[in-house]
Amino acid sequence: MILRTAETVDAQRELAAIVGSENCIVDPAELRVYECDGLTGTRVRPLVVVLPATTEEVAGVVKIARRYGLPIVPRGAGTGLSGGALPVENGIVIGLSRMHRILEIDFENLRMRLQPGVINLDVTKAIAAHGYYYAPDPSSQSVCSIGGNIAENSGGAHCLKYGFTTNHVYSATVVTSDGDVVEIGSPCSDAVGYDLMAALVGSEGLVGIVTEAVVRILRTPEKTCTLFATFPSTDEAGNCVSGIVAAGIVPAAIEMMDKLAIEAIVKSTGVDWPLDVGAALLVDVDGVEAEAEHTAAQAVEIARASGALEVRTPRDERERQLMWKGRKSAFAAMGRISPNYYVQDGVIPRSEISLVLREIADLCAREGFRVANVFHAGDGNLHPLVLYDGRIPGQAHHAEEVAAEILRICLRHGGSITGEHGVGADKAAYMGEAFSEADLESMNFVRCAFDPHAIFNPGKVFPTPRLCGDRAGAYVPHATEISEQAGRG
């Protein structure tokens, strides 16, 4: 139920004055597009969606929101899988998709300055011809945006060797909940003070709105070797992963697909992978040519010794891209084998992959569900896909419960409730199982330092609503703060 009072009509008029009425969406039919993100099962219609084009416009919108007491939900490309961009009823959604310019490419210092709406893959596309790339590569990279990646600390297949978004962003221009524009981080090697970038990246839209970011770019490795190996079951594939790591190899990526995932991928993309296998691994090793070739040869040996049925290496770059296309289209491919599916994202210690996969298989069998697994095996980041039929009453809910139980399995094995999809709206309820009250309180300290008004993305990440009002005691300022030498930088 959307409240349209005289006050909200005033707010809308002011918002339209800033971004232009064509970028201020209030029409219910048009608002439908923004009712959810990649977590499509939950929908909320916002009061208004604004699409600013500049940092100043974003700041102006935030100031109006503050004045009217309207909560703000920032939104990138809307591809997130945890409902991080799920609107708040009677709130404003700020969509950053119009801010999609690449502002600066600095090959000398290996940096790029970007607006938040730039699509992840477009960053690499802009520099690939010069022999550079941007490392974080979430599977949705052809549609997801850098701003969303920063909010979610997005990973991807190749973060095993190269790290996550948080390891690749130097600094950001941020609009705070006061509507101020603040630079966070530093273009230099070291910033002074607290590492606010650490807090900003992965904060899921709860601390501010990034309107520009300086990211790190890398030289494309001299050589990348890919191998595709099939195994009788996920046990042998798991042993192969452990073997590669134990040999001192740091692969760029190791992806595992089980029988059901392979079936879906083959049906959907037409890759010529065998169907009579229990699991497959897709491995990238990269680096200087001699190193990559040496480690690739070693990995092939380890795969054979681990009981591989077949080991393939692509004949050319086209074939290599095809293998990766198969892997990256896995989620979408599930439509070929099931009317609906629920994607889970949990993490376990790498050495327990076989054990945990068996526990998950047992759980799903017991509950009457099929489960497909396609995941980042190198860092133990599981993506079990619980397959269900939404036409059968109660099945969607039941599948969700099974998926929740999978998270508890991950926690019991010393893992995490999310490796890359974020907590968002979807997993806020499980944060209390993963963290203590004191842990969550400390996280809330960080949020409140950025957004004392708690207007950004309320209801996300934290299991129960939290305000920023209460403080343990009166703060005792330092002499330089009183004399106003400090704090005005």
Next chain:
Amino acid sequence: MIADVPIREIVVPATLDEAAEIMRARAARGASVSFMGGGTDLGYGNSPERVDTLLKTEKLTRVVEYAPSDQVVTVEAGLTLGALQKTLAAENQRLALDPPRSELATLGGLLATNGYGPLRTRFGTLRDLIVGISIVRADGTVARGGGKVVKNVAGFDLPKLMVGSLGTLGLIATATFRLHPMSERREWHAVATRSLRDVRTLCRALLDRRLEPSAVIALADANACATYVLFEGFGAGVESQGAKLREVARDLFGGNVSRVDARGGVDAAALAEGARTYGNVRLRISTPPAFIPSLEHDILAPLRSAYRECRVVLYPTIGATFVGGFPREGDRFVSALEGARAAAEAARGNLVVVECAEPSLRERIDAFGALPDSFPIMRRLKERFDPNRRLNPGRFLGGL
């Protein structure tokens, strides 16, 4: 004493529970608390306003959990990096971090000061290696962040936030790190560069030839400049990179490249560490890497003249430069530092941080220089974690 400030009381907890108990008790009586690990960086930052209690972590040295097959280790904060590396070496693994004085420096101290060495080129800093943390907050509450898996986006990233916080947000009690395999081979090579311009040209060429050094160090006198390059990995890769480096150096400078870590050779890492720990007043200059050719004229030369004797070492691929030595009389040094800071700021926000200074100088300079415009957020962060400003008060940026 810490930087001339007397210490009223020293406590040495034997367990984490005891540490939390001490924190609660000091909170009850409003005592300020500072923390000390190996004491290798006590000169870092501004002088604390007071030190009612100094909590030493020297007995908190347990390896809490080590899972070699997961390449993850959890340790108590008082463990030295050297001792940790010995434990890890038995499994052919390491924490990819090589700050000065690693035999003495503790993981807690390194986290608090964001200590790093030349391996940063390839492996980043502790923020890129830490995956979990537990802290004791000012009121004695124990809180955790992150976990013990390398990939984890559940909640705000407390582990990274604690890196470089200089004991002002809480006591770092335990930390969990991701590990790397030990390399089959590592080779240091010396390249005959003559100037910082040469150093920069070399770094650029390494990048363009797709070489992947683990570390690059340049030792820069006023008139000479020697560069050392470290390659690590499997034998085949290290050998081919060494060969390419020789080609690059010949093409660029007509110069030689020599293996320096063979028997009787030069220990490049030790040389660099010597420079980084030299003298009683040390500075760190952070710049974008491409600024390095201008560094000598704009910043280093005026600083050199303010030292009676000094050494300069750079990590040129990162843009970090360290100057250490014995300064001339105070006025001259203070104005040289101010000049360097102004020049640095003019050149796109470069930073000059005082890593260590003698007490008489400390009173006249701020260790961190100008405040960033994000300082109000930092102050609010401090207010939340330490509302009574009892943790290492005055030591950090802007009097936090």
